[in-house]
Amino acid sequence: MLLQPFHGGVRLPPHKPGDAAPAPQSLPLPPELVHPLPPPGASGACAVTVGQRVRRGEMLAAAADARGAAVHAGSSGTVTAIAPRPVGDGEATCVVIATDGRDDSAPLPPLADWRELPRERLLERLAVAGVVGLGGAAFPAAAKLAAPGTILILNGAECEPWLRSDEALLCHGAVEVLAAAQLLAHLCRATRVLLALESRMHGARAALQAALAAPGAGGVELVAVPTRYPVGSERQLIRVLTGQEVPSGGLPRDLDASVHNVASAVAAWRAIVHGEALTERLVTLGGRGVRGAGVYRVRLGTPVAHLVAHAGGYTDAAARLVLGGPMMGQAVAHDAVPVLASTQAVLVLGADELRAAAPERACIRCGDCAAVCPAQLLPQTLLAQLREGELEAAAQQGLSDCIECGACAWVCPAQIPLVQLYRDGKSALQVQEDERARAAQARARHLARAARLARDAAERVARVAARAPATAPAAAQPAATAPATPAAAATTAAAPMDKAAVLAAIARGRARRQAAAPAGREDAP
Amino acid sequence: MTATLLAAALLLGLVALGLGALARRAGADVDLAARIDAVLPQTQCGQCNYPGCRPYAEALARGEADIDQCPPGGDAGAHALARLLGRVPKPVNPAHGTPGPRVVALIDETTCIGCTKCIQACPVDAIVGAPKLMHTVIAAECTGCELCLPPCPVDCITLVPRAADAAAVPTRSTA
Amino acid sequence: MSDVLALLFGGVLVHNLVLVHLCGVERVAAIAPRPLHAVLALGLFATLAAALVAPLSWTLEHLLLQAPVLSTLRPATALLASAAGVGALHGGMRLAPAALRALWRRQPLPAAPDAALLGVALLAPALARDPAQALLFGAACGLGLGLVLVLFAGLQTRLAATQVPAPLRGAPLALLSLALIGLAWAGLAGIGDRL
Numbered sequence: 016m017l018l019q020p021f022h023g024g025v026r027l028p029p030h031k032p033g034d035a036a037p038a039p040q041s042l043p044l045p046p047e048l049v050h051p052l053p054p055p056g057a058s059g060a061c062a063v064t065v066g067q068r069v070r071r072g073e074m075l076a077a078a079a080d081a082r083g084a085a086v087h088a089g090s091s092g093t094v095t096a097i098a099p100r101p102v103g104d105g106e107a108t109c110v111v112i113a114t115d116g117r118d119d120s121a122p123l124p125p126l127a128d129w130r131e132l133p134r135e136r137l138l139e140r141l142a143v144a145g146v147v148g149l150g151g152a153a154f155p156a157a158a159k160l161a162a163p164g165t166i167l168i169l170n171g172a173e174c175e176p177w178l179r180s181d182e183a184l185l186c187h188g189a190v191e192v193l194a195a196a197q198l199l200a201h202l203c204r205a206t207r208v209l210l211a212l213e214s215r216m217h218g219a220r221a222a223l224q225a226a227l228a229a230p231g232a233g234g235v236e237l238v239a240v241p242t243r244y245p246v247g248s249e250r251q252l253i254r255v256l257t258g259q260e261v262p263s264g265g266l267p268r269d270l271d272a273s274v275h276n277v278a279s280a281v282a283a284w285r286a287i288v289h290g291e292a293l294t295e296r297l298v299t300l301g302g303r304g305v306r307g308a309g310v311y312r313v314r315l316g317t318p319v320a321h322l323v324a325h326a327g328g329y330t331d332a333a334a335r336l337v338l339g340g341p342m343m344g345q346a347v348a349h350d351a352v353p354v355l356a357s358t359q360a361v362l363v364l365g366a367d368e369l370r371a372a373a374p375e376r377a378c379i380r381c382g383d384c385a386a387v388c389p390a391q392l393l394p395q396t397l398l399a400q401l402r403e404g405e406l407e408a409a410a411q412q413g414l415s416d417c418i419e420c421g422a423c424a425w426v427c428p429a430q431i432p433l434v435q436l437y438r439d440g441k442s443a444l445q446v447q448e449d450e451r452a453r454a455a456q457a458r459a460r461h462l463a464r465a466a467r468l469a470r471d472a473a474e475r476v477a478r479v480a481a482r483a484p485a486t487a488p489a490a491a492q493p494a495a496t497a498p499a500t501p502a503a504a505a506t507t508a509a510a511p512m513d514k515a516a517v518l519a520a521i522a523r524g525r526a527r528r529q530a531a532a533p534a535g536r537e538d539a540p
Numbered sequence: 541m542t543a544t545l546l547a548a549a550l551l552l553g554l555v556a557l558g559l560g561a562l563a564r565r566a567g568a569d570v571d572l573a574a575r576i577d578a579v580l581p582q583t584q585c586g587q588c589n590y591p592g593c594r595p596y597a598e599a600l601a602r603g604e605a606d607i608d609q610c611p612p613g614g615d616a617g618a619h620a621l622a623r624l625l626g627r628v629p630k631p632v633n634p635a636h637g638t639p640g641p642r643v644v645a646l647i648d649e650t651t652c653i654g655c656t657k658c659i660q661a662c663p664v665d666a667i668v669g670a671p672k673l674m675h676t677v678i679a680a681e682c683t684g685c686e687l688c689l690p691p692c693p694v695d696c697i698t699l700v701p702r703a704a705d706a707a708a709v710p711t712r713s714t715a
Numbered sequence: 716m717s718d719v720l721a722l723l724f725g726g727v728l729v730h731n732l733v734l735v736h737l738c739g740v741e742r743v744a745a746i747a748p749r750p751l752h753a754v755l756a757l758g759l760f761a762t763l764a765a766a767l768v769a770p771l772s773w774t775l776e777h778l779l780l781q782a783p784v785l786s787t788l789r790p791a792t793a794l795l796a797s798a799a800g801v802g803a804l805h806g807g808m809r810l811a812p813a814a815l816r817a818l819w820r821r822q823p824l825p826a827a828p829d830a831a832l833l834g835v836a837l838l839a840p841a842l843a844r845d846p847a848q849a850l851l852f853g854a855a856c857g858l859g860l861g862l863v864l865v866l867f868a869g870l871q872t873r874l875a876a877t878q879v880p881a882p883l884r885g886a887p888l889a890l891l892s893l894a895l896i897g898l899a900w901a902g903l904a905g906i907g908d909r910l
Contacts (some may be wrong), residue, residue, distance in 0.1 A: 552854055
C-alpha cells in the first residue's frame, strides 16, 4: 500500500528494547480503588452511597454530558467515601472503594449475536459500559462510533517512547483485536479496515499475520507506517494512510474515516460480547526510576503507588513521575493518584532520561519548530502573538489546530515551553468566547428591557389619550433612555404598605451603613 | 499615445474596481458603532459617562470618546478598542474606575423590603421580584454593573465574586 | 507596448517614490499596524491622486516653462499641480457614492499635498513624453507608493509583536528598514532603459 508522508514530525529514541512487547503481567488487587466522577464532578450525580456494597462493573455514576462517560467499580468492595481526592495534578470528587478481595463481578448480558442487533442497541451498550478511547484522550466511544465511516482505521501505531501497552495487546491478544475489528467494522458500516502498526513492531506484525491466517479471521489490512512521532496521532495517521488531510476544525468523519485505538476496540468488543464494563486497561511501567518495568493489566482506579510497589519499587535514579508518555503525558508530584482510562503508561524517569534543566531564553528564530510541526502551524508566530496577548491573531494562525504533541518544544534550542503556552492560549480563547457569549446575552436582555419600557410608555400614552378631557397632560411621560430612571406609579401595589415596618427597615439599613462606614466598605461608583 | 492612454485607462479602471470592492467590503460593516459594541463587555454600568454600552460605542465611532473609559472591559478591552479603531493603545483611565475581578450582586433576603427600586434600576432585568415580595438576583444574568446598589433604601445588596463557570475548559484537542 | 511596460515598471519599481526617490518617507515611517484592506484603500486613493497630479504637472511644465529661465519656477508649478490634484480628488470624493465616501472618510489623503505627490509632480514632466504617458506614469507611481505602504504596514504588524530595544522602537526602526529595503531596491535600477 502506498503511504504518504506527513509534514514534520521527529524521530525519537524509542526506549523499547526487543522486537516484541513483553506479555502483560497481572497485578494483585489494591486495597483501595479511587474512581473520579465524570465531569462536572457533582457528587449529586453519583448512583451509589457511602457504605453500599458494589461489584466489579457496577455503575458508580452516569455520564453527565456528551464529553463524559459512565464510571464503573474496578472490583467488588464497599464504598467508603465520596470525596475530593488527588487526581492527576489536581483534585476531583471520587468514589473510594475498599476492595474485599473477592472480585465478584456484575456483568451485563452478553450480546453474542451482535451481527443481528440494531446499531443503536450496540451503541447504547457501549455507553452504558462506559467504553472510552484508550489512546489517551478518553473520548466516549459510543459518541465517536455514532458516525459511520467507509474506512475504519485501527490505530496500533503507538509512537511515544517507552509506551508499549498497545503493542503488548497486539503481540499477545491478536485474535481479540481482529474480532474487535470485525465488530467495529459492522458498527461503522466500514467497507475497508486498516490496522496500522509502526514499522518497528515486528513481533506484533508476526502475531497478527498468524492470527489473520486462521479461518474466519480476515478482512483486515495490516499496514506498517514509518516510525516517526507523532504518526499515531489521528490526523497524521489518516494523512499517511489515505493521503487526505482532516480539515482544520473538522473531524475524521468529514473524510468518511473513523480511527480507533486497538485497545478501545477490544474494550468495545468485550463490552458487547462479554458484557464487561470498562474496568481495566494495559499500562506500561517504564523508566530507569522503577524496577520491574513492563506491561501490566491494571484495574482502573488502582493507585499508582500500588502498581509501582508491586512491580518492585523505585530505584535510586527516580527523578520524575509521569502519567502517560514523555511527550504528551502529565508530570505528577506524588504517586497517590489513580490510574485512569487515559493512563497509557506510568513512567518513572531517571535524571539522565530527562532533558537537562536549562533556563528559557529568547527565541532565536531558527525555524526548527515550524519544520517539525505536524499540523503545519507556525509556532514562532504563535509564540510572538501569545506573548503579546494577541488572542484573535493567534486563533487566526490556527492555535486551535495544535495537537499539543510537543515536537516543537522538543526541538527548540532556546528551551521555550511552547506547549504550555499554547494550552494557556487555548484556555484564554475559551474564556474570551465565554465572555463574549455572556455579553451577547446581556445585550439581548438590555434591548428587550428597552423595548418593554418603550411599549409600556406607549400604552400609557394611549390610555391617557383614550381617557382624554379631564386628566392633566402631565400624567403622560415618555420613557427615558437612561437605565436608572424609576418607572411611573403604575407598578405600586393596590394595598397600602405597612409604613411602620418600612421605616423600621430603612432605619436598620441606615444603622448598618453607619456601622460599616468606619470599617470602609466598597463604594458604588 | 493611444496605447499609453489605453493602458492608463485600464490601470485606473482596475484601481476603481479595487476601490469599489473595498468600499463594498467596508460598506457591509459600515456600522462601526455595531462593531465597537460587539467588543464592549455589555455591563451597561455607565462608568464611561454614557448611559450604556451602545451610546459609548456610538460616541467612539463619532470620535467623541476615548478608548480608555471602560473599566469592566479592562486593559485588554481598551487594547481591543485601540486595535479596532487604529488608535494608540492605552490602559483604562482610573478616573472612570479600576478594572477588577467580575462580581455579581447578592440581595440579603432578611433585609429586603420588596420596594422594587433595584428591579427598575437593573439594565438587563436580572432581578426577579414584585412589590412587597422577595427580590432576588439571577446570578447568571447579572453583569456586575452595580446600578442596583444606590437605589436600595435598606442597603441590602452586596457584591460577591462571580463563581467560576462549571463547564470545564478543554486542554487537549480531539487527537 | 514597450513604452507602456517601461512606464509601468518605471513608476512602480525603478522610480519608486519612497524607496528610490525618498519622497513620502514620513508617511511610511509613521504608519501604524493596520489591517490589509485599510492600507490597500490608502494606496489606491494615493494612486488616484497621483494619476491626477502627473498630467497636470506635465501640462503646466510644457506649456508654461519653455524658456530656460522659467525652469526655476518648477517647484511652484509642481506645488500647484499637486494641490490641484489633491483638491480635485477631495472634490471628486464628495460626489462619490456613499460607500466609497465612507471608505474615504476613514482615512482621507491630507488636503495639503505631501512629499510623495510633490515627487510625482516633479518626476512626471521629466520622464514622460506626452500627457498620456504622464497619466500612466503617475498612476504607476501611486501604485508603487501603495506597494510600499502595504509592505511597511505588514512589517509594523510583525514588529509590534517583537521585543524591539527601546531606542529603536517606532520611527527609527522604520527608517532603518526603509534604508535597507531601499538598498535592495537599487538592484532594480536599469529595468526599462528607455526611461
